[in-house]
Every structure is written in C-alpha cells, then in structure tokens.
Amino acid sequence: MNKYLTSTFIITYLIAMIKTSIPILLAASGEIYSERSGVVNINLEGQILAGAFFAFLGAYITGSLFLGAIMGILAGMLFALAFGFACITKKASQIVVGITLNITALGITSYLNRAYFGITTSLPRVKVMPQVLVPVLNKIPILGEVFFSRDLMVYISLFTAILSYVIIFKTTFGLKMRSAGEYPRAAETMGVNVYRIQYISLLLCGGLAGLGGSYLTLGMLGGFMENISGGRGFIALALVIFGKWHPLKILLAAMLFGGADALQVRLQAIGADIPYQFMLMTPYLLTIFILIITGKRATQPAALGVPYDREKL
Amino acid sequence: MSIILEIKDIVKKFGAFTAINQVSLDLVEGEIHAILGENGAGKTTLMNVLYGLYEPTEGDIFLNQKKLNISSPMKAIELGIGMIHQHFMLIKAFTVLENIILGLESEKKPFLDKDSARKKIIRIANENNLTVDLDAVVADLSVGQQQQVEILKALYRGAKILILDEPTAVLTPQECVKLFRTLQILANQGHSILFISHKLDEVLEISNRISILRKGVHICTIEAVGVDKALLAELMVGRECELTVKKDSIEPGEVVLEAKNLFINGSNFASNIKNVSFEIRQGQIIGIAGVDGNGQRELIEGIAGLRKVESGSVVFRGQDITNNKPSDILECGIAFVPEDRNKVGSIGKFTLVENVILRTHHKEPNVHTHFIDYKYASKLTEEMIEEYDIRTANQNIEACMLSGGNLQKLIMAREIHTDSDLLLAMHPTRGLDVGAIEFVHQKLLELRENKKAIILVSTELDEIMEMSDIIVVLYNGEITGVVESSCIDKESIGQLMLGETNSNGRYQSSTISPGDYTE
Numbered sequence: 111m112n113k114y115l116t117s118t119f120i121i122t123y124l125i126a127m128i129k130t131s132i133p134i135l136l137a138a139s140g141e142i143y144s145e146r147s148g149v150v151n152i153n154l155e156g157q158i159l160a161g162a163f164f165a166f167l168g169a170y171i172t173g174s175l176f177l178g179a180i181m182g183i184l185a186g187m188l189f190a191l192a193f194g195f196a197c198i199t200k201k202a203s204q205i206v207v208g209i210t211l212n213i214t215a216l217g218i219t220s221y222l223n224r225a226y227f228g229i230t231t232s233l234p235r236v237k238v239m240p241q242v243l244v245p246v247l248n249k250i251p252i253l254g255e256v257f258f259s260r261d262l263m264v265y266i267s268l269f270t271a272i273l274s275y276v277i278i279f280k281t282t283f284g285l286k287m288r289s290a291g292e293y294p295r296a297a298e299t300m301g302v303n304v305y306r307i308q309y310i311s312l313l314l315c316g317g318l319a320g321l322g323g324s325y326l327t328l329g330m331l332g333g334f335m336e337n338i339s340g341g342r343g344f345i346a347l348a349l350v351i352f353g354k355w356h357p358l359k360i361l362l363a364a365m366l367f368g369g370a371d372a373l374q375v376r377l378q379a380i381g382a383d384i385p386y387q388f389m390l391m392t393p394y395l396l397t398i399f400i401l402i403i404t405g406k407r408a409t410q411p412a413a414l415g416v417p418y419d420r421e422k423l
Numbered sequence: 424m425s426i427i428l429e430i431k432d433i434v435k436k437f438g439a440f441t442a443i444n445q446v447s448l449d450l451v452e453g454e455i456h457a458i459l460g461e462n463g464a465g466k467t468t469l470m471n472v473l474y475g476l477y478e479p480t481e482g483d484i485f486l487n488q489k490k491l492n493i494s495s496p497m498k499a500i501e502l503g504i505g506m507i508h509q510h511f512m513l514i515k516a517f518t519v520l521e522n523i524i525l526g527l528e529s530e531k532k533p534f535l536d537k538d539s540a541r542k543k544i545i546r547i548a549n550e551n552n553l554t555v556d557l558d559a560v561v562a563d564l565s566v567g568q569q570q571q572v573e574i575l576k577a578l579y580r581g582a583k584i585l586i587l588d589e590p591t592a593v594l595t596p597q598e599c600v601k602l603f604r605t606l607q608i609l610a611n612q613g614h615s616i617l618f619i620s621h622k623l624d625e626v627l628e629i630s631n632r633i634s635i636l637r638k639g640v641h642i643c644t645i646e647a648v649g650v651d652k653a654l655l656a657e658l659m660v661g662r663e664c665e666l667t668v669k670k671d672s673i674e675p676g677e678v679v680l681e682a683k684n685l686f687i688n689g690s691n692f693a694s695n696i697k698n699v700s701f702e703i704r705q706g707q708i709i710g711i712a713g714v715d716g717n718g719q720r721e722l723i724e725g726i727a728g729l730r731k732v733e734s735g736s737v738v739f740r741g742q743d744i745t746n747n748k749p750s751d752i753l754e755c756g757i758a759f760v761p762e763d764r765n766k767v768g769s770i771g772k773f774t775l776v777e778n779v780i781l782r783t784h785h786k787e788p789n790v791h792t793h794f795i796d797y798k799y800a801s802k803l804t805e806e807m808i809e810e811y812d813i814r815t816a817n818q819n820i821e822a823c824m825l826s827g828g829n830l831q832k833l834i835m836a837r838e839i840h841t842d843s844d845l846l847l848a849m850h851p852t853r854g855l856d857v858g859a860i861e862f863v864h865q866k867l868l869e870l871r872e873n874k875k876a877i878i879l880v881s882t883e884l885d886e887i888m889e890m891s892d893i894i895v896v897l898y899n900g901e902i903t904g905v906v907e908s909s910c911i912d913k914e915s916i917g918q919l920m921l922g923e924t925n926s927n928g929r930y931q932s933s934t935i936s937p938g939d940y941t942e
Contacts (some may be wrong), residue, residue: 144545145631280534281533281534282529282533282535283533284535285517285521285524285525285527285535286516286526288516289517289525289526292515292516292517293512293513293514293515294512295512296511296512297514297525297526298496298498299506299508299512300512300525300526300527301496301500301526302525302526373682411516411624412515412516
C-alpha cells in the first residue's frame, strides 16, 4: 500500500474530503437555524435533492452556473415553505410532513429528469465549477492547494459556517431564534414573533440545503442522477446532533464525514479486497456509530419538534 | 399619591361564561394592592386583561387618567406594565443577561450589545436591592432567584406597575420573606404592585389595600390595617370558614407502618435520608415537618417504593415491604397522594374517568375479561365528583383542564376510594385556596376517625401543627425531633427545622425518641 501514501495521494484525498463534505456542511448549517428555532426539518433530504436537480436544470438551460445555483436555492426554499406552511401554520407533525415531502421531492425530480432529458446512456452534462485561486494563500505548500485553490462554493460554505456562528450567538436575531426553540411562549411574551422567526429560519435552512444540493450537480458531478442526494440530508441531521447545534463543531463534523466518504472511494479505486458495497456503507455506519455514542449526551433545544400554538394556553 | 391605574366596569366573557363581571379597581402610586380570591374567582383573568392577553368584553382602563386600549403584552410593556407569571417566562438554557435583553432592540444592531445592557441592569438591580449573577444560566438558579430575574426583566423594560400572579406559590418560606422585602423596596421606589393571591396571611402581611373577588364579582376593596383573617376568609369564600382544625382525640390502634434505620439517597446531601426511624399507628396522623428539600420527598418515595432504600427496612402491618415494586406496595394497602399532582398524580391528557381508574383499571369491577367497563367507571367518577364537590363541566374533560384544587380533590377521591390502611399525603393543600384546604383537611380527619393512618408532609407549619398527632421534624435528612403536637409550640418546631436538636434541653420532656413511643 505504501506506493499510495505519496503526497499527491494525500493532497487529492484532502481535496476530495473537502468537496465531499460541502453539501453536507451546507445542509447541516441550515438545519441548525431550523432546529435552533424549534423546527426539525426532516425534509432536509428532499430539499437537497430538489436543489440538486433544479440547479442542474437551471444551469443546463441558461448555461450559467450562477443562475443554476440560484435555482437550486429557490427550489430548496420552496420545499421549506411548503414544510413551514404545514408544520408552523397548520401545526402538522414535522416528522410525517417531512417524510412525505422527501418522497415528493424524489418523485418530482426523477419524473422531471426523465421527462426533460429522456432516458439516455450518456448523462447530460454541464461544466463543473471552475477553480478560483485565492491570491497569495494558494502558494502555501499543501494547504494552499487543498484549501485555497478550490471553487467559489467551497469558500462560500466555509464562510457560511463562520457567519452562522456569528448570527446565532452574537446577534439579536440569533437570540430570538434560540429562544423560540427553547420556550416559545416565553419568547412571545418578550415580543418575539415566534412564527415569523421559525419561517425565516426554515427558509434559510431550505436555501442552504438547496445550495448544498446544487454543489452535488454543479460542483462535483456536472450532471444529475436520480436520488443523487443519497441520504446526505439524514447524515446532515445526524451531524447537527453530533455537532451539538453549534456551527463550528458541525464544520469539523462535516469534514470528518467527508473524509470517510472520500476514503471509501479511494479504497475502491485502489481495489482493496472488500466488496465495494461495504465501502459504500462507511459514512452511514459512521453516522450510526457516532449517534450511538453522542446522541444520549446531546441536549437539544427544549421545544424542538413541538409545534407552537399561540392560542393554546 | 395619585391614582396611576384605574379600571372601570370591566366585563370579560368567554362565550356564554362570564369570567369577570363589572369589576372596578384603582391602583395608587407606590402601593401594594392585593387581589384576593379563591381559585377560579377571576383574578388571573382580570390580570390578563390588564396585560393585554385578553380583550375585555366591556369596560375601560385608564392609565394616568388617560383611557387606553391594551391590545397586546407588547403594548402593556410599552405602557410600563410588567407581569410576573406564576410559571416563569424564562428560557432555562439562557443566561440571566440573555433572558433580560431578549426581544429588545440593541444599540449595536444587528449585534447584541451585552456590555451596555449589563451596566444598565446592574444599576437597576442595585437601586432595587436585587442580587443576581447575570452570567449564571437560569436552569442553575433556585426558584426564588428565577423570580428575581423575572422582576429584574420587567424593571429593565421600564415597568412602573408590576403584576405578580400568585408569586409565593412556588417559593419556600425563606424565599417568600426575601420576595416581600423586595416588593417593599420596589413600592418605596415608587413602583405600584398588584399582588394576586389566595393566601390570607401573606396578603395581610404585604399589602396596603386588598380587593376581594368572588366568582368574578368585585366584593369590596379594604385597607389592610385592622382587618383579620376570619373576615377576609368570609369575604373571599362567601361563608364562614373553619380556619382552625378541630379534631377529636383518638386512641391509637395497632402499628401500621414501621420504618427502621432508613438510609435513602437523595439528589444532594441535605436530602439524603440518614438513619430515620419512626412508627405510625391506626388513627394517627404523623406530620413530617421540615424546610422543603430536607429529605421529605426521598423518605416518602422510599416508603412508596419509588426510590431505592439503601439500608434499613419498611415494615407494613408486620410484612417487610422494603424495596418492593411500587405496584405491590400500593396493592398491599398504601395510598399515595404525590407532591406533583399534574405530572405524577394524574395524567393530564386523560379524562377524569380514566384518571379515576388509573389505580384500579386492571381489577374488577373496572374490568371484565380485559375490557374496561367504562359504564361502571363513569358511575364511580360521577359519585366522586358529587361527594368531593369537584367543579367540572363534565367527567369527560381532560384532567389538565381542572383547576389545582379540583384536581387535588379528584386525586384524593381516587386514593381514599382504595380504602387503604395508610395514606401518604405529600403537600396535599399546596396552592389550594381556603375552601379547598378546609375540605382536604376534613377528609384527612375523616380517614383518621376511620382508624386509618396518615403520613402528612407539608411545609406549612400551621397545617402540620393542627393536623398531626405526632410531628417528625426532618433536617438534612435526619430526624431532629419526634414530638407530640400538643406539647410543642411553633417556634420550637421552627428551631428543630433549622437543625437545632434539643440544644437547651427545652424539648427534652416532649421529645420521644423513635421507636420508644407507646401509649
């Protein structure tokens, strides 16, 4: 195996780790907003998938990756809006609605994909996002190549994680958002409009999940496949627990998962003597494993998942 | 001294039900004005009208002689009206500082401005003699401290008028003293306070004037000076009340329960039960006195099988029941009225009928071959509602819809119906109004006359003194005195409650060491 442990191998591995972690990182960052405001957005998976498809469709039609990504964000937000209407306004069960909308997203994207592109042997493609070199910093050995010679989305994602930290813990909006997730009635007596805060948080979440989805198609593959999200939404949900609802911890957690995923791809390529299906399981097994270890200790927002009803005393 | 707030002929209807009818009050600057009334008299409804939570059906509110429409709590806060809810509106995971500034505009928008807020809060706290650690997480604070945070929160929002909804219901006696001191300072600083309560003593102690509500009607407003408890009780309930318990002396029968050298772990040192022994006989009420958190809960839960007894034994009618399953212990003839009637004593989302058969749903005649006989259960519930005068729309509403007093009566009814030899009653009258307390006391005395044994836990010293035959005083989980209630005074018990065991030998004559007690 020694021939693989060259610097090129390590650098390409680290790059793959970062790229793989981006969609999960964006979705998990979004989920923090939603859960901190008291809403478990189980629909995350569907929002990523919708984002992935519509971003690709948008980019394919307009030829602009930027417009594609915007489409992806909007698609994610649209699902979030539907979820919010059912769960915040109509107070339906977040679990039931979330699962239903996930299935809906899978159906819609698969259907539209076949309807628009037909069933072809060669995948319709767009060019993936180009490298953007960060001046000066990209000259640093190894780090420069790994972190500062990536595409725009990588920078945006890392920045999002840091920005989320500031928003959640340092702003009045963040305080209101957290109060809505802890004790909405108390928040309301202090003049916080809980419904409004929850909608805003959920839409932010949908937008970020949609953006994460668009990276799957526009940043990594350059095309769309049915169910391309492949459970990343659920991994992101687990990451939020693992990262204790804290954006920076979740950034590290996402890297860990990205690393596991990238590793199994490499191991497959090397041709290790294990059936590839087992390799594919790695990130999911890691999720289960980590949840078993950390899930019990995690203290979630006190009112998480409980629909808030203003009228009911 | 000018009138700051005046309400005129307020009517609030919920559908066909009139919660308050033509109530008029005025609040003078710098006074503490108590609103006294039984549970369900409309006190809280009235305050919710003032705080903008309910819109009055009729009537006007004047603030500084100006007619106003208080449409929301936000409006009320803007107008300088602050409310301290009975269930604190605090976010437990936040620090004190975060709780106080939540929802307010910041000078450094959009960022939080904790530094200047901190300065302002400290200034307000100092002015009003309030002490709280601004960086402490609310969940770590005692209930009394949390209440101080609530007051500080209202003051920070510029409240000139403070409404306190039964503020002492959740406090220990010491915390009450502190609260009263705070309220007095606030009033001296020119704040006006509306103090809602159904406790006669504290209303007399704290207020300048007292307004009495009964069944939604304003009975009268009187100066607190020169009024006695009996008169207040009569005005409040609408009939003469027995404020003191009259009990006949009963010859105790055979031993029902014997606790021997019990050790039970509690949540902290003070509540660890250490080497506790006592016995109780038929026809006796043993009162467990002590400041809240000195092991009373642990002791009762240990006996009931809800908490592990580390060593020692509990013998019930000659049978060792130590660490038996709770269901077996209840089955062998022990009834249990738990401390928390909402979470432990009843299931809020179940109907009254279902709550009544909680303990006996698996037994005839409530069940026939695995099917619950709801017809029988309904009849039983109906009888209990009748006998215990439980005020409810019907027996199929959820238990959480009952007021505290009525829910307590329901639980009492259920437990007494089991016809057990021993009743463990924890704080059976906590939070109840005069009428309901009288009723509960009567029921307990009836049981005593029927040769049942009762262990009564209470933090109300008067109740312990009046109801018990023998008083067991717990301090730090140890017994500091076992005394006959007839030969000790309140002050002496108070001293025992603070751990001063027989310090000067004064109680020696009346102190009976555990186990030695015989008739």
